[in-house]
Amino acid sequence: MSHQLEKKSSYNVAIAGVTGAVGEIFLEILAERKFPINQLKLLASPRSAGKKISYDGKEYTVEALSKDSFNDVDIALFSAGGSTSKEFAPIAAKAGAVVIDNSSAFRMDDDVPLVVPEVNPAAAFRHKGIIANPNCTTIIMVVALKPLHEISPIKKVWVSSYQSASGAGAKGMYELQTQTRQLVNDEPLTIEAFSHQLLHNVIPHIDTPQDNGYTREEMKMFYETCKIMGDPSIKVSSTCVRVPVISAHSEAITIESENPITVEQAREALDKAPGIRVVDDLPNNIYPMPLDVAGKDDCEVGRIRKDLASENGLTFWVVGDQLRKGAALNAVQIAELLISK
Ligand SMILES: NC(=O)C1=CN([C@@H]2O[C@H](COP(=O)(O)OP(=O)(O)OC[C@H]3O[C@@H](n4cnc5c(N)ncnc54)[C@H](OP(=O)(O)O)[C@@H]3O)[C@@H](O)[C@H]2O)C=CC1
């Protein structure tokens, strides 16, 4: 069975997980980019079945995701967690849809391309029914790494992330907002979505601990970077940290490349690269910050400087809206690539 999308003037699109943090942004982005939709199917858990959601001036009723949800669907955008993807993405692909999956369920499968359109667009066409959207922190980083890797191959990356509450979904954003209100009202703080109070704190722990002392989020950055960049020799050491910011992830990155990359070369390459903007004027207090980047499509890079501690090293700061470029926008850009051929 061929999994390539048949060329049409408009497509039947399903969104699994439409009531979640990423699902909501999927709808915003499809509308903003005028994605050619014929029929739209909105899917979530049985808890949300019957809920009404507007899209492009029309009201839709959310349906409970089931094995029969994908008949006549061309493109299925999944954002409903790894276990839901594991169960339903193969069913959707078998029914003839091309699945673009936001979860971590299939990212490292050999048969599943892991795609960031600015980095490895050709991989999108090698799918067998499922394409994986990478981890959000990794997407934001590789958009900046790619133009630098083209100047001189990157050998090593050290990165510390400053990941917003929305990375933990709707419940993460809600908990940070609730804690703010509770603190003002002198009430006990609810701590459910994160392992500690996030308000007025930073938590150096995202996803499950691994045997090597890193977390699963950190190991996703290690493995996914190599797969997306098509270079298994790149070594990534990361510390992923949750910070009390509602939306947009920040990352302090140091790279070591085969040959030196000057600040000027880096700035010029990043300036020209798609999906990223240089915002870098330290003396005038101008650098990327989550408050400014939240809601934007492009990632922003600043604080570009020669690293003082590593050989052939360059240090910089990248911020991206992880619900957009780190999730829904990247997935919609993959869908746009598929329908462009
Ligand atoms: N938040 C982020 O920054 C990013 C998230 N992702 C990934 O995207 C996915 C969704 O994340 P996010 O939007 O943040 O999470 P949310 O918790 O905000 O939303 C989860 C969504 O999945 C639906 N869902 C949950 N269980 C089921 C089920 N059994 N069957 C059908 N639908 C179900 C929920 O429906 P209901 O409302 O009915 O419960 C809801 O629509 C995850 O895999 C996450 O790892 C990827 C990149 C970034």
Ligand SMILES: N[C@@H](CC(=O)OP(=O)(O)O)C(=O)O
């Ligand atoms: N990276 C997200 C979590 C997430 O959704 O990751 P993944 O898509 O790799 O499961 C965060 O900030 O918490």
